Amino acid sequence: MDSAIFLDNAATSRTDPEVVSAMAPWLGDNFGSPATLYAFGSQAKIAIEEARQHLADLIGADPKEIFFTSGATESNNWALKGVADALEGKGRHIITDKAEHHSILMPLRYLEKKGWEVTFLPVDGDGLVDPDAVRNAIRGDTVLVSIVHANHEIGTIQPIAEIGAITREKGVTFHVNAAQTVGHVPVDVAALGCDLLSLSGHKFYGPKGAGALYARRGVRITPLLHGGSQERKRRAGTHNVPGIVGLGKAAELARKNIDAEVERLTGLRDYIFDSIEKNMEDIRINGHRTRRLPNNVNFSIEGIEGESIMLSLSYPTTENARPVYISTGSACVSGSLEPSHILLALGLPAELAHGSVRISMAKEDTREDIDYALSALAAVAERLRSMSPVYKRGNKQCAAGAQGDGCDCEAAS
Numbered sequence: 094m095d096s097a098i099f100l101d102n103a104a105t106s107r108t109d110p111e112v113v114s115a116m117a118p119w120l121g122d123n124f125g126s127p128a129t130l131y132a133f134g135s136q137a138k139i140a141i142e143e144a145r146q147h148l149a150d151l152i153g154a155d156p157k158e159i160f161f162t163s164g165a166t167e168s169n170n171w172a173l174k175g176v177a178d179a180l181e182g183k184g185r186h187i188i189t190d191k192a193e194h195h196s197i198l199m200p201l202r203y204l205e206k207k208g209w210e211v212t213f214l215p216v217d218g219d220g221l222v223d224p225d226a227v228r229n230a231i232r233g234d235t236v237l238v239s240i241v242h243a244n245h246e247i248g249t250i251q252p253i254a255e256i257g258a259i260t261r262e263k264g265v266t267f268h269v270n271a272a273q274t275v276g277h278v279p280v281d282v283a284a285l286g287c288d289l290l291s292l293s294g295h296k297f298y299g300p301k302g303a304g305a306l307y308a309r310r311g312v313r314i315t316p317l318l319h320g321g322s323q324e325r326k327r328r329a330g331t332h333n334v335p336g337i338v339g340l341g342k343a344a345e346l347a348r349k350n351i352d353a354e355v356e357r358l359t360g361l362r363d364y365i366f367d368s369i370e371k372n373m374e375d376i377r378i379n380g381h382r383t384r385r386l387p388n389n390v391n392f393s394i395e396g397i398e399g400e401s402i403m404l405s406l407s408y409p410t411t412e413n414a415r416p417v418y419i420s421t422g423s424a425c426v427s428g429s430l431e432p433s434h435i436l437l438a439l440g441l442p443a444e445l446a447h448g449s450v451r452i453s454m455a456k457e458d459t460r461e462d463i464d465y466a467l468s469a470l471a472a473v474a475e476r477l478r479s480m481s482p483v484y485k486r487g488n489k490q491c492a493a494g495a496q497g498d499g500c501d502c503e504a505a506s
């Protein structure tokens with residue numbers, strides 16, 4: 094990783110060295126369990142409560158409203174299944190949207206099989222959910238609305254506070270998946286008006302396998318994990334002490350740096366957009382241009398496969414001596430021919446969805462690294478286009494009408 098430029102931070106981020114140092118004692122000699130009553134374990138108990146306070150401070154919650162989990166996938170599953178279980182006597186209808194993360198969509202598919210009805214609202218061409226559509230979808234038997242704070246692929250930030258005002262007025266529980274925003278942009282649960290909020294440590298320079306669910310005091314939710322009496326009987330299982338301590342440290346660091354980083358990364362993000370618009374032909378920016386995460390850039394390059402670009406950039410070649418890691422919404426990697434459901438929900442034709450690339454930045458990224466990555470990307474795109482049988486410069490219809498020939502994964506299948 095030394096010379097590599099890692100621009101896939103929406104997938105995961107480098108653990109901050111200060112977080113690693115904070116965790117180290119709890120992986121070594123300090124192995125006591127916070128559940129035990131003798132003094133050895135009580136140190137872990139104190140460390141966990143400190144971490145809880147840091148996390149509560151970061152999102153404007155009371156520490157009693159923070160429940161540690163293994164990450165956002167667990168928090169999302171818990172929020173959806175836990176509210177469904179607690180409130181099924183009231184109704185069996187849930188509202189979400191079509192561009193959600195799989196850790197929301199899959200639990201909801203599961204609930205559908207159990208007889209729940211789920212409304213998947215459309216998003217507009219920028220990926221935004223219309224608050225009025227949420228209002229109109231709420232029925233007498235609606236018990237839960239779940240909307241992501243910011244989309245992990247296209248970075249679009251949803252009008253959560255507006256939706257929160259509506260759910261509050263209607264008395265419907267509101268869950269927000271904030272895995273992409275906590276630690277990256279200011280998040281305040283009161284301002285958002287949510288009842289439940291999921292977050293994940295490894296998305297903001299904390300450890301993997303450590304996250305939390307914020308549950309507002311009084312919200313009705315059944316535990317997902319039953320067993321011991323940890324987390325005030327709401328989430329059983331011996332605490333992941335090193336992970337929780339690391340998560341707390343990441344929250345503490347994020348709070349210190351957040352305003353400066355938002356400004357710096359927003360500048361870099363807009364610089365990338367300006368630069369690709371100036372220097373590359375036939376591209377489409379995906380997601381809202383300004384209402385988006387400061388560290389997220391997503392665009393489609395007409396006539397080529399996102400996967401080809403991603404793989405080319407990840408190996409040092411004549412075009413890039415330093416490996417560059419980015420991501421794509423093209424799904425050939427997973428063995429499926431379907432491009433990302435998120436890009437399709439925006440209304441992108443499949444060819445453009447296949448040609449998408451995501452650059453997601455981190456606090457260590459400099460303007461110099463970004464310039465290097467952009468020139469490597471432009472060179473690779475140029476080479477791939479020169480070999481493409483379907484791409485004709487400036488001919489938008491060409492790629493749109495050429496499904497099949499242009500897609501490497503179809504050719505390979």
Ligand SMILES: *Cc1c(COP(=O)(O)O)cnc(C)c1O
Nearest residue numbers: 164165166194196245272273293
């Ligand atoms: C990463 C991510 C998740 C999953 O988080 P884990 O902690 O890895 O389980 C869920 N939702 C979004 C939006 C994410 O970006």
